[in-house]
Amino acid sequence: MNQAKLHRLLSQKDKNDQELFDQRLAANLTLIQKQFFSLYPEEHHEKDFQKLLNLLPTLFLERPEILRNQDLNRLQSGNWYQSEKLVGMQLYVEHFNKDLEGLQEKIPYFKKLGINFLHLMPITPRPKGESDGGYAVNNYLEVDKKYGSKEDLLELTKAFRKNGIYLMLDFVVNHTSNEFSWAKKAKKGDKKYQRYYYIYEDFTIPAEFEKTLPEVFPESSPGNFTYIPEMEKWVMTVFNSYQWDLNYTNPQVFLEMLTNLVKLTDMGVDVVRFDALAFLWKKIGTISQNLPEAHNLISLFRMCLQVVAPGSILLAEAIVAPTDIIKYFGEEERQGNECEIAYNASLMALLWNSIATKKTQLLYKSLMHIPSKPKDCTWINYIRCHDDIGLGYENHLIQELGWNPEMHRKFLLDYFCQRLDWSPATGMLFMYNPKTGDGRITGSAASLLGLEKAIKNKDEDLLQESVRKIIMLHGITLAFGGIPLIYAGDEIGTLNDYSFQNDPVKKGDNRWVNRPIQDWETISNLDNKDLPQSNIFDALQKLIKIRKENTVFADRNNLQLCHTGNDHIFSFERTQGQKGLLVICNFDENAQVIDSSWIKKLGYFSNGEPLDLVSGEKVGLNSALLEIMPYQMLWLVKP
Ligand code: GLC
Numbered sequence: 001m002n003q004a005k006l007h008r009l010l011s012q013k014d015k016n017d018q019e020l021f022d023q024r025l026a027a028n029l030t031l032i033q034k035q036f037f038s039l040y041p042e043e044h045h046e047k048d049f050q051k052l053l054n055l056l057p058t059l060f061l062e063r064p065e066i067l068r069n070q071d072l073n074r075l076q077s078g079n080w081y082q083s084e085k086l087v088g089m090q091l092y093v094e095h096f097n098k099d100l101e102g103l104q105e106k107i108p109y110f111k112k113l114g115i116n117f118l119h120l121m122p123i124t125p126r127p128k129g130e131s132d133g134g135y136a137v138n139n140y141l142e143v144d145k146k147y148g149s150k151e152d153l154l155e156l157t158k159a160f161r162k163n164g165i166y167l168m169l170d171f172v173v174n175h176t177s178n179e180f181s182w183a184k185k186a187k188k189g190d191k192k193y194q195r196y197y198y199i200y201e202d203f204t205i206p207a208e209f210e211k212t213l214p215e216v217f218p219e220s221s222p223g224n225f226t227y228i229p230e231m232e233k234w235v236m237t238v239f240n241s242y243q244w245d246l247n248y249t250n251p252q253v254f255l256e257m258l259t260n261l262v263k264l265t266d267m268g269v270d271v272v273r274f275d276a277l278a279f280l281w282k283k284i285g286t287i288s289q290n291l292p293e294a295h296n297l298i299s300l301f302r303m304c305l306q307v308v309a310p311g312s313i314l315l316a317e318a319i320v321a322p323t324d325i326i327k328y329f330g331e332e333e334r335q336g337n338e339c340e341i342a343y344n345a346s347l348m349a350l351l352w353n354s355i356a357t358k359k360t361q362l363l364y365k366s367l368m369h370i371p372s373k374p375k376d377c378t379w380i381n382y383i384r385c386h387d388d389i390g391l392g393y394e395n396h397l398i399q400e401l402g403w404n405p406e407m408h409r410k411f412l413l414d415y416f417c418q419r420l421d422w423s424p425a426t427g428m429l430f431m432y433n434p435k436t437g438d439g440r441i442t443g444s445a446a447s448l449l450g451l452e453k454a455i456k457n458k459d460e461d462l463l464q465e466s467v468r469k470i471i472m473l474h475g476i477t478l479a480f481g482g483i484p485l486i487y488a489g490d491e492i493g494t495l496n497d498y499s500f501q502n503d504p505v506k507k508g509d510n511r512w513v514n515r516p517i518q519d520w521e522t523i524s525n526l527d528n529k530d531l532p533q534s535n536i537f538d539a540l541q542k543l544i545k546i547r548k549e550n551t552v553f554a555d556r557n558n559l560q561l562c563h564t565g566n567d568h569i570f571s572f573e574r575t576q577g578q579k580g581l582l583v584i585c586n587f588d589e590n591a592q593v594i595d596s597s598w599i600k601k602l603g604y605f606s607n608g609e610p611l612d613l614v615s616g617e618k619v620g621l622n623s624a625l626l627e628i629m630p631y632q633m634l635w636l637v638k639p
Pocket of ligand 1: 133275276
């Protein structure tokens with residue numbers, strides 16, 4: 001039982017504030033104490049623990065009444081984030097419709113498509129020039145002027161609550177910008193704030209770190225430290241040189257960041273995206289990712305939130321190896337007490353592998369290799385986001401298939417990044433590291449799936465094929481269990497946007513190719529059913545509706561992979577008591593057949609031909625074989 005469940009058992013509406021706080025603190029104090037002292041074991045940190053104990057009631061009392069009531073309701077209603085009713089979209093406010101006010105005007109558009117969960121990319125103030133798309137934060141609690149004001153944000157969260165839309169915002173917890181007030185003071189020589197970051201007199205310690213630290217942006221920001229002439233010192237900057245890594249070995253940093261976190265949730269944020277959380281703890285001699293201390297720290301944040309704002313939950317942005325991602329749900333006593341949600345980056349990357357290879361063996365092998373997740377946790381399933389696609393597959397699994405991991409990754413980069421004439425994909429190579437041969441892929445879903453090439457070459461067959469691929473991949477994320485997250489623009493098959501190449505601030509980072517402006521003109525023409533954009537939009541709208549109407553799609557760890565004997569097919573079943581839904585997808589450009597006896601055994605033909613919810617038609621058998629067309633997806637209902 002996780003702490004949230006414990007709160008559910010204990011929660012009674014008639015408690016007054018003080019009683020409620022005392023009860024929540026009592027229920028979590030042992031865990032809080034344990035995590036705190038595991039990170040800060042020295043005796044002199046007892047006074048910092050005392051500070052934490054003083055801080056929590058203040059934060060609790062400052063939480064707006066309406067959210068405190070919402071906390072209680074959410075605790076009582078169970079794990080809302082696992083519902084089949086949730087469907088999400090991720091967007092850049094300024095690329096979508098100008099600013100926060102403009103976004104609010106588009107609530108009808110979200111409703112039309114069926115979106116009720118939004119991830120807004122950072123809206124906090126950032127440095128003028130490069131800012132890593134806002135992931136360099138100047139202030140955690142203000143809204144950058146270009147988006148509007150804090151009042152606009154409060155208005156927006158109010159409107160979202162009224163319309164049943166959940167909001168996710170980033171908490172860039174690993175680093176601040178070099179213009180953040182702490183960084184400014186550190187630059188001026190303030191020792192207190194120099195201790196908020198990893199700052200060194202000379203390169204001796206950085207050199208030790210560098211022996212094992214990988215590089216995140218080897219092309220644009222090589223190395224992990226930056227020399228700051230004003231201080232005549234080095235600061236750790238694992239991401240870009242203007243993003244200073246926070247030093248959580250200093251408990252004062254934790255206390256201040258906890259305050260920022262809670263205040264963020266107090267603005268009406270339902271899910272906090274813990275950005276780059278794998279990097280939170282650093283240690284010489286390691287790659288400084290996924291360290292046990294990072295998990296303790298995240299759980300400490302979570303447990304404090306459980307006391308003061310239990311209705312807000314955390315998403316782990318850990319784009320790391322599959323077996324490492326799962327750990328952000330918490331292990332042992334931290335199980336279910338770390339992050340409730342994590343990006344299913346493994347599924348995402350594996351789907352792209354299956355598109356390029358037209359085969360699903362690595363997908364099966366990898367999914368089977370991932371330990372099952374705790375039952376109170378869920379995924380965000382997605383195919384594209386604002387970032388690149390990393391090829392984080394397990395080497396030994398690639399080898400088991402008889403492939404050479406290095407050559408296989410090279411093939412994928414060639415396939416997606418325009419280095420093979422026959423490939424339909426129009427992607428770009430991102431952060432190729434000649435030292436290691438590693439590279440990542442950028443590009444919009446539609447361009448990576450052939451729509452750009454099809455339109456350019458006026459190739460109708462390729463166009464139809466790419467539309468089918470786009471719908472199939474989204475269909476998998478809608479059916480897989482968790483919150484499906486559509487990247488804004490993908491619902492209308494938006495192509496790559498090359499305008500970043502003319503912008504001096506953006507041209508060094510080709511992730512901007514997949515950060516397009518929302519195309520409202522195309523959207524205003526969606527009634528024209530000849531457009532591929534309309535086909536995609538209509539298909540997704542329909543699939544979303546079907547998902548919301550079938551409780552079998554709620555995530556209860558109720559997914560079983562089905563082995564079909566055909567390497568081009570991906571199939572899984574979702575079950576709920578007697579109810580069942582069988583997903584079958586063909587990743588090949590040719591029609592494929594599978595033996596139907598196992599489908600019969602599962603009971604899908606026990607009442608005549610089963611209904612396919614996607615086409616709305618019954619599915620018949622061709623002798624004992626079931627035929628699946630190229631890039632077709634079936635959602636068969638168990639009668
Ligand atoms: C996350 C964001 C990415 C950003 C990085 C550093 O990975 O998704 O866009 O560059 O964090 O904040």
